[in-house]
Amino acid sequence: MRAIVRDTYGPAAGLHLREVSRPPIGGNDVLVRVHAAAVDPGVWIFMTGRPLAVRLATGLRRPRVAGLGRDLAGVVAEVGAGVTGLRPGDEVYGTCETGSLAEYAVARPQRLARKPAGLTFEQAAAVPISAVTALQSLGVAGVSAGQHVMIIGAGGGVGTYAVQLARASGAVVTAVCSGARAELVRSLGAEHVIDYTRQEITDRGERYDVVVDTAGNRPLSLLRQVAGERGAIVLVGGGHARGRWLGGFQRQMAAPVLSLFGAARVLGVTARVDRQSIEELTPLLESGAVTPVIGGTYALADAAAALRELEQGHPTGKIVVTIA
């Protein structure tokens, strides 16, 4: 099969399209024929091995898994003897273990769900990590109807879902993004838009019940200013390009302590992409309440270019890689 592989950690230039053997499956695994994959800052982190802490999980000197990419949508090709509930031919979406930038990938059944009816493979691949992160970010703060919610980084992978999911739960959304994405986020349900290239988030003088920060590049003191007395600040993004060891994720890890030093609750999110969370999204995707925003589509051979676009830090919605 054709797959994107790398021998070492490093920039996108180290990615190669190679002919490799299909990954073998264990008794509790599923082999998926991948039709589309998506990339997100997590893939960039696995590619570069930065921040260094990630290597504790992925291999200290070199990546343990040569493949890259986690989000996928495709068709079940084979199931292990212990797998129930999925059969060859089923259309699925979710995450995988061996690299979704490949024609075949091994996935755990508990991280796969049936592809929503009416979505293309490309749209479905754009969902799992970013949409589940958005869902769990709003969930941890208990976002409910009538609340005022600010989404920082509203035009990106997580942000475009967060805007739609907050709106679907009846919240009034203020989106923070660059001006080029203002129309998009309005079309997704944002009532107010702050163009961060012209205004700071404090400029409107409003207080929000929940502030979801996916951009991760503002001081907490600024986030506290826009969170009301009883507001919640949800830290999602660590600013993926910063910090040699932890890349900015220390702020999320320290959230419980940071909560002690101000009125607003500070909540750190570590998304858990499992079947239950993916299935929670399925009806919203099928009804059209949530629509994946795809800002770029690349062929498998051009996966390195997809990663480079991501590295710039300003993708519109999700970047998808199609695998014919």
Ligand SMILES: NC(=O)c1ccc[n+]([C@@H]2O[C@H](COP(=O)([O-])OP(=O)(O)OC[C@H]3O[C@@H](n4cnc5c(N)ncnc54)[C@H](OP(=O)(O)O)[C@@H]3O)[C@@H](O)[C@H]2O)c1
């Ligand atoms: N905690 C978790 O479990 C978890 C899970 C998934 C992702 N993440 C993290 O969450 C972050 C966002 O992920 P993503 O997939 O949404 O990334 P993304 O698709 O690259 O989007 C990043 C967005 O940030 C916006 N941005 C950049 N600078 C900004 C600023 N100064 N103010 C406001 N917005 C700004 C960009 O908007 P413009 O294009 O408009 O400039 C872009 O839309 C990353 O750090 C990622 O590692 C965390």
